[in-house]
Amino acid sequence: MRLEALEVGFEIHCEGSRAGDLADSVLAAWDWCLVSGDDGAGPFQQVKVELDPGLTTPARSSGATSLSGHDLPTLMDRLSPLVTRLAVTERRHDLVMFHACAVADPSTGDTVVLYGPSGAGKTTLARTLCTDLIYLSDETAGVAADLRVVPYFKPLSIIVNPTERLKEQVSPGRLGLVRPGEVGFRLVGLVQLCREPEHRGDALVESLATVDALPELMAQTSYTRDMERPLHRMADLAHRVGGVRRATYAEAEQLRPVVRAILDGDL
Incomplete structure (x- = not known):
């Protein structure tokens, strides 16, 4: 099957004695990324995934673009970061790529990128906010030089069973998230996430001076060392969208009015 990640084309080859089960799982989870040969991004990177009960490991990398193992949930869990890594590497020279949740207004395509480290609540934010906003990503938001969001x-990646270590890979459509129409996406806001479980009341929103925002902005951006004058580039990007806001919150719902205000130009 063929899919697209950050406009990079991939051809996923499902192999092994349980290739059919594997293919069904990939199709179900990655349905929003699927493309036909005519609609794809050009040459497709080849990724091989093998599922066979006779193999000795739950999942292991047998090359830079291949996975194999006897356990379906583990293979599905490993496939997502593999595709992400390959896509991010491919786009490292022409996109600024944030470790972020990205959501967009369905009517305008205006987009807010909410960035932060693992555990900051990006996936929960995507599930919460994208019941009425467009889901663009819960992992990597790519921004081009003209502020177009890819x-x-x-x-x-959802924790379905609290007793299980692995997260289930769930299609955004299965979760009822809003799918994009024909609108394009343009960055209008950057939000640094600061999740504090003990925080009470409304989210606390602060406008950060660029010099104060840069350390975390750089830390949550991929391949900054490959950028020309990375600090200047990131500072310019922040300036063009009105600066960086830091949001301190406990629950995802607290950020709904914050994101709406940014999209409406009221914050």
Whole structure:
């Protein structure tokens, strides 16, 4: 099957004695990323995934673009970061790529990128906010030089069973998230996430001076070392969208009015 991540084309080859089960799972989880040969991004990177009960490991990398193992949930869990890594590497010279949740207004395509480290609540934010906003990603938001946002409609990694270590890879459509129409996407806001479980009341929103925003902005951006004058580039990007806001919050719902205000130009 063929899919697209950050406008990079991939051809996923499902192999092994349980290739059919594997293919069904990939199709179900990655349905928003699927493309036909005519609609794809050009040459497709080849990725091989093998599922066979006779193999000795739950999942292991047998090359830079291949996975193999006997356990379907583990293979599905490993496929997502593999595709993400390959796509991010491919786009490292022409996109600024934030470790972020990205959501967009359905009517205008205006987009807010909410960035932060693992555990900051990006996937929960995507599930919460994208019941009425467009889901663009819960993992990587790519921004071009003209502020165009490149979506990455990956499956969301969800804890289904609290006793299980692995997260389930779930299609955004299965979660009822809003799918984009024909509108394009343009960055209008950057939000640094600061999740504090003990925080009470409304989210606390602060406008950061660029010099104060840069350390975390750089830390949550891929391949900054490959950028020309990275600090200047990131500072310019922040300036063009009105600066960086830091949001301190406990629950995802607290950020709904914050994101809406940014999209409406009221914050």
